[in-house]
Amino acid sequence: MSAEPTSAKPMPAKMERLYTERLQRYVTAMRNEKPDRVPIRPFVAEFTAVYAGYTCQEVTQDYENAFAAARKCAADFDWDAVVANMVYGWSGLTQAIGLKYYAVPGVDLPPNTGFQYLEPPQENAWMQPDEYDQLIEDPTGYLFGVWLPRVSNDVSPMGQPTTYRNNLSFLKGGMAMWQYFNAFGPQVARLRSESGTVSAISGILKAPFDIIADKLRGYKGLCMDMFRCPDRVVAACEALAPHLLHIAAGGADPDRNVPVGLWMHRGCVPFLSPDQFEKFYWPTLKQIIEELWQRGIQTLFYAEGEWNPNLKYIAELPERSIVYHVDRGDILEVHRAIGHRFCISGGIPNDLLAFGTAAEVRDCCKRVIDGVAGDGGYIMDASAIMQDDTKVDNVRAMTDVTREYGVY
Amino acid sequence: MSEPEKPKIEPGACVPWEVKRKEFPEIRGDEEIVRRIWEDVDALGYLYVWQCLLSF
Numbered sequence: 001m002s003a004e005p006t007s008a009k010p011m012p013a014k015m016e017r018l019y020t021e022r023l024q025r026y027v028t029a030m031r032n033e034k035p036d037r038v039p040i041r042p043f044v045a046e047f048t049a050v051y052a053g054y055t056c057q058e059v060t061q062d063y064e065n066a067f068a069a070a071r072k073c074a075a076d077f078d079w080d081a082v083v084a085n086m087v088y089g090w091s092g093l094t095q096a097i098g099l100k101y102y103a104v105p106g107v108d109l110p111p112n113t114g115f116q117y118l119e120p121p122q123e124n125a126w127m128q129p130d131e132y133d134q135l136i137e138d139p140t141g142y143l144f145g146v147w148l149p150r151v152s153n154d155v156s157p158m159g160q161p162t163t164y165r166n167n168l169s170f171l172k173g174g175m176a177m178w179q180y181f182n183a184f185g186p187q188v189a190r191l192r193s194e195s196g197t198v199s200a201i202s203g204i205l206k207a208p209f210d211i212i213a214d215k216l217r218g219y220k221g222l223c224m225d226m227f228r229c230p231d232r233v234v235a236a237c238e239a240l241a242p243h244l245l246h247i248a249a250g251g252a253d254p255d256r257n258v259p260v261g262l263w264m265h266r267g268c269v270p271f272l273s274p275d276q277f278e279k280f281y282w283p284t285l286k287q288i289i290e291e292l293w294q295r296g297i298q299t300l301f302y303a304e305g306e307w308n309p310n311l312k313y314i315a316e317l318p319e320r321s322i323v324y325h326v327d328r329g330d331i332l333e334v335h336r337a338i339g340h341r342f343c344i345s346g347g348i349p350n351d352l353l354a355f356g357t358a359a360e361v362r363d364c365c366k367r368v369i370d371g372v373a374g375d376g377g378y379i380m381d382a383s384a385i386m387q388d389d390t391k392v393d394n395v396r397a398m399t400d401v402t403r404e405y406g407v408y
Numbered sequence: 409m410s411e412p413e414k415p416k417i418e419p420g421a422c423v424p425w426e427v428k429r430k431e432f433p434e435i436r437g438d439e440e441i442v443r444r445i446w447e448d449v450d451a452l453g454y455l456y457v458w459q460c461l462l463s464f
Binding site: 094174246 | 417418419420421422452453454455456457458459460461462463464
């Protein structure tokens, strides 16, 4: 989704040089080599709204506002790369489809609260426990025939009379998705031409286990399933994997510069025991990452939560096949365990960026740079996606200190 | 009478070409172009539901 339109205007020479310099810096670090200085690639979501003067509602309901906020941040801060729109769940689309599982700012939530996912009660899970075989036999058919009617207020269940709203859900949903995805090309081009900023990622991936937990059985339901029907859980992950690989590969950067974003939710401590991780979560995810790498596609392994107990599994992955992002794990331990194999990003705590002082942020960034960036292969970023509680002064401090101190 | 065996649906497809082809009594011209465009557009439907699952 990050491909630039072929009719883009030629960039001013200055911005073209800046873009080329930033792209080289970013890619060099991701290949676990030493660039000229530490790249800065902040994953900023609702923070962009705060900085640019929008409410959460305004950036969630109208993606053009979100795009403008991202461009303003990219132009004002000296960042090497940024996500084209980190407030990714456009509520215009989710409302057109009639999705039940979103709490939307300004509608279900106060206008300055970020959107939220709503998991149904366990007994009303979007996928029932006796439907594993149906999912496994034909995942696409299951999604259209069973899942969509359950998660949408407008889609009619199979076998029931169709309705005006059912037809509109598919028509408007499809056209809105097409419109939204096509808007990313010009946005990426404007980031490049207006501020010389690289679009940080391209494509999307989630672990098969996380798909089942987030969108099908729910986390609690899946926890029960791991005991009651473990072979079905494994088979479901295996059935989903080729489709998730297909989607990830289809959205990947055709130039093979920037990675696919892998967003993980339940693979870390304390959601799964080590045995459960090894049996249910890891095999299919590893297979997908390895297959992507064989096609020249790197994965941004966005390891939210505490993943250090799983580092021995991460170390199994092919060298340079991932950029490993650190949230709550000890980043020095990460560097010792896998820094020789993969680029590392993150490690600046979000609570520090939200509640600390600029001086504390600067000290933290320097410690991280000293600890893990010496041989290259490190990208400056917060531990997790920055939302509306992140202080502008602290993001500026993180940016400035990296520019001053992170020079090789 | 037994039901016809349902083909395994590969990633990228909703209604595989081998299913759709049976709906044409004949194709009087270039079958390859019909197949290619059918699969390209079918992939858009596939993309829709899997992106609903993954991204939204």
